[in-house]
Amino acid sequence: MGAINCDGRTIREINSEIKRLVADGEKNIVVKNTAARHNLGVAIVKPVKLRFEGSVGYYCAGMIDGPTVEVTGSAGWGLAESMLNGTVIVRGSAGNAAAATIRGGTVVIHGDAAARLAVALKGGLVLVGGNCGYMAGFMAQKGTLIVCGDVGAAFGDSMYEAVCFVGGKIGELGNDAVIEKPTEQEEAFLRDTLKSHMPKKTVLKFKKVVAGRKLWNFSKQERAVWKEAL
Amino acid sequence: MAPHSEPNRPPLKASGTYTPAVIEDIQVKAELGRYRLRGFGTLRERTWATFDDLTFIPCTLTRIPLEGYREKCSARTVLGKRFAKKPIELDIPIMITGMSWGALSYNAKVALAKGANAAGSSNTTGDGGMLMAERENSRALIYEVLPSRYGINVHHLQMADGIELTIGQGAKPGTGGLLLGSKVLDTIAKQRDLPVGVDQRSPARHPDFLGPDDMVIKIEELREATDWRVPIFVKMGATRVFDDVRLAAKAGADVVVVDGMEGGTGAAAEICQEHTGIPTLAAVCEARAALEDVGLYGEVQLIIAGGIRNGVDAAKAMALGADACYIGTAALIALNCNAPLYVEDYEKIGAAPYHCHHCHTGLCPVGITTQKEDLMKRLEIEPAAERVANLLHAMTSEIQVLARACGKADIHDLEPEDLRALSLEASMICDVPLVGTTRVFGGGPGWKERRCH
Numbered sequence: 001m002g003a004i005n006c007d008g009r010t011i012r013e014i015n016s017e018i019k020r021l022v023a024d025g026e027k028n029i030v031v032k033n034t035a036a037r038h039n040l041g042v043a044i045v046k047p048v049k050l051r052f053e054g055s056v057g058y059y060c061a062g063m064i065d066g067p068t069v070e071v072t073g074s075a076g077w078g079l080a081e082s083m084l085n086g087t088v089i090v091r092g093s094a095g096n097a098a099a100a101t102i103r104g105g106t107v108v109i110h111g112d113a114a115a116r117l118a119v120a121l122k123g124g125l126v127l128v129g130g131n132c133g134y135m136a137g138f139m140a141q142k143g144t145l146i147v148c149g150d151v152g153a154a155f156g157d158s159m160y161e162a163v164c165f166v167g168g169k170i171g172e173l174g175n176d177a178v179i180e181k182p183t184e185q186e187e188a189f190l191r192d193t194l195k196s197h198m199p200k201k202t203v204l205k206f207k208k209v210v211a212g213r214k215l216w217n218f219s220k221q222e223r224a225v226w227k228e229a230l
Numbered sequence: 231m232a233p234h235s236e237p238n239r240p241p242l243k244a245s246g247t248y249t250p251a252v253i254e255d256i257q258v259k260a261e262l263g264r265y266r267l268r269g270f271g272t273l274r275e276r277t278w279a280t281f282d283d284l285t286f287i288p289c290t291l292t293r294i295p296l297e298g299y300r301e302k303c304s305a306r307t308v309l310g311k312r313f314a315k316k317p318i319e320l321d322i323p324i325m326i327t328g329m330s331w332g333a334l335s336y337n338a339k340v341a342l343a344k345g346a347n348a349a350g351s352s353n354t355t356g357d358g359g360m361l362m363a364e365r366e367n368s369r370a371l372i373y374e375v376l377p378s379r380y381g382i383n384v385h386h387l388q389m390a391d392g393i394e395l396t397i398g399q400g401a402k403p404g405t406g407g408l409l410l411g412s413k414v415l416d417t418i419a420k421q422r423d424l425p426v427g428v429d430q431r432s433p434a435r436h437p438d439f440l441g442p443d444d445m446v447i448k449i450e451e452l453r454e455a456t457d458w459r460v461p462i463f464v465k466m467g468a469t470r471v472f473d474d475v476r477l478a479a480k481a482g483a484d485v486v487v488v489d490g491m492e493g494g495t496g497a498a499a500e501i502c503q504e505h506t507g508i509p510t511l512a513a514v515c516e517a518r519a520a521l522e523d524v525g526l527y528g529e530v531q532l533i534i535a536g537g538i539r540n541g542v543d544a545a546k547a548m549a550l551g552a553d554a555c556y557i558g559t560a561a562l563i564a565l566n567c568n569a570p571l572y573v574e575d576y577e578k579i580g581a582a583p584y585h586c587h588h589c590h591t592g593l594c595p596v597g598i599t600t601q602k603e604d605l606m607k608r609l610e611i612e613p614a615a616e617r618v619a620n621l622l623h624a625m626t627s628e629i630q631v632l633a634r635a636c637g638k639a640d641i642h643d644l645e646p647e648d649l650r651a652l653s654l655e656a657s658m659i660c661d662v663p664l665v666g667t668t669r670v671f672g673g674g675p676g677w678k679e680r681r682c683h
Binding site: 011012015016019038039042043045057058059062063064065077078081082084096097100101103116119120122123139141142160161216217218220 | 262263264378379380382383384385387388411422423424425427428429433437438439444447448450451454455456457458
């Protein structure tokens with residue numbers, strides 16, 4: 001196992017060391033004393049296990065393709081942004097724009113997520129154990145967002161084909177967001193997903209939120225919706 | 231016969247306020263129920279000060295010119311010397327700006343890449359990500375990171391020779407991209423992770439940072455992702471240029487790109503194209519003053535874009551402080567945009583050669599701004615690439631003609647002293663004396679006054 005101590009080292013030195021270990025074929029890397037440093041472990045494109053002990057700052061595991069990343073503390077803004085593939089697990093909570101524009105992979109946040117969670121989601125799976133803030137799922141294109149707790153206002157605003165599931169209360173639906181009943185397959189998928197990522201968590205019933213598709217094309221027949229969205 | 235000359239009939243009076251164009255606009259919107267959309271960029275008559283309001287004052291007795299057609303005049307351009315391990319080195323200072331594969335056809339994108347490559351210049355990706363054919367055919371490819379992050383791919387980012395973090399665009403600052411459903415066909419929809427046929431309205435704001443403070447961290451992320459190898463550009467539409475350029479430079483950009491009001495677009499609200507932003511001439515002056523203000527002029531390079539039509543515009547922009555210029559619309563015109571070909575197809579979309587701004591429809595008669603196979607075939611890649619290369623050479627040679635006449639052995643040595651203003655406005659904006667005087671009217675640009683207090 002490779003171990004890196006962040007104390008007294010620049011982010012360039014820390015990331016270079018991670019990349020050197022990955023290039024040498026190391027499969028397990030532990031990074032200690034992360035001290036909420038920004039840009040830890042960005043753009044790692046190999047299937048390696050990376051464990052950040054402590055909290056991390058902005059863009060941790062941003063633009064990765066393949067690694068399994070664990071953060072034992074909380075994460076700052078833009079966690080795993082633009083990830084192509086891999087798994088990112090945060091034991092604590094995550095700041096704004098967690099899992100922004102990811103195109104694949106899985107992001108699991110055991111605590112809460114702040115505003116604009118999974119903004120412009122383009123694929124993959126985002127699972128939040130706690131609550132999330134304002135405007136989660138804004139313009140989400142593809143992929144799945146699951147929030148076990150409550151979600152804030154403007155939830156699922158202006159979405160395309162992404163599918164959201166909410167275990168708690170919905171503060172307010174966003175523009176063009178509609179509630180649907182989950183199918184049996186979806187309920188089974190939700191049970192399996194929780195079981196594999198958060199076995200101690202029980203959510204009795206999920207609400208499904210998808211796009212009403214009234215904003216997909218300009219139409220003067222939909223003036224009430226477009227008034228806000230134009 | 232003109233109405234006023236008809237006998238027994240008083241002259242007709244037309245409103246100066248409700249002109250035929252205004253009446254048409256109101257009536258179209260009364261049907262449409264929303265703002266009007268179109269492509270191309272501003273169509274307004276140029277009533278503001280432009281590069282045309284400046285003239286070069288070549289050498290006579292006080293200075294000695296270089297031999298016009300013989301002596302060397304270097305056009306070599308290096309960008310990203312501040313932090314990047316591998317700055318971009320180009321033979322010429324005219325680069326191809328970011329235009330998306332989606333707004334443009336595959337053939338257009340590849341022709342631009344090949345043309346830029348042949349001329350020793352760079353090409354830029356665009357909203358929707360990178361085309362592999364564009365990478366393969368570019369000696370220098372700049373990868374745009376836009377608010378939408380459509381097609382974002384770390385592997386493509388790591389293959390690039392430069393990264394451009396795009397904050398906005400001159401034709402429509404403060405708004406995101408638009409791609410109407412007629413262009414969001416199978417391949418483009420898949421590339422952007424969108425449903426086929428949606429009217430795609432891209433976000434105006436980056437999803438994961440808000441202002442200059444966290445942009446510092448974003449820039450660091452992009453550098454870490456590329457091991458500090460390639461230059462990071464920050465591109466913005468021209469609005470509060472003096473402040474915005476200072477912020478971008480302080481945030482750690484290697485290169486700042488300022489895109490003026492005359493810049494083009496594949497589709498945008500018409501009002502944004504006509505009534506937002508500041509002209510490219512004013513933008514370059516403010517941008518230079520901004521870099522001087524923070525002590526980074528020369529260290530952070532400045533690229534100017536927005537309505538650069540020829541080597542003269544580029545030479546004037548460079549004399550005022552730009553290190554290089556982007557062209558977009560001019561490059562498309564080299565491809566055949568608005569050429570008198572397939573005239574009947576221009577008519578079908580309500581346009582005509584030299585009057586077409588219908589890029590948003592996806593029905594480009596010359597195969598540039600379309601995703602339809604039959605139309606795209608009209609643009610043959612190889613001859614189109616050659617036309618782009620020729621234009622880039624021609625523009626560079628125009629800059630060299632002016633530079634040699636001004637006694638410069640390097641086009642980057644052109645300076646404001648080589649210029650005089652033909653209008654009061656240009657004199658005030660550019661800090662250049664009005665012709666026939668030795669004075670800068672108005673005491674120079676406003677930011678200089680502010681600095682003096």
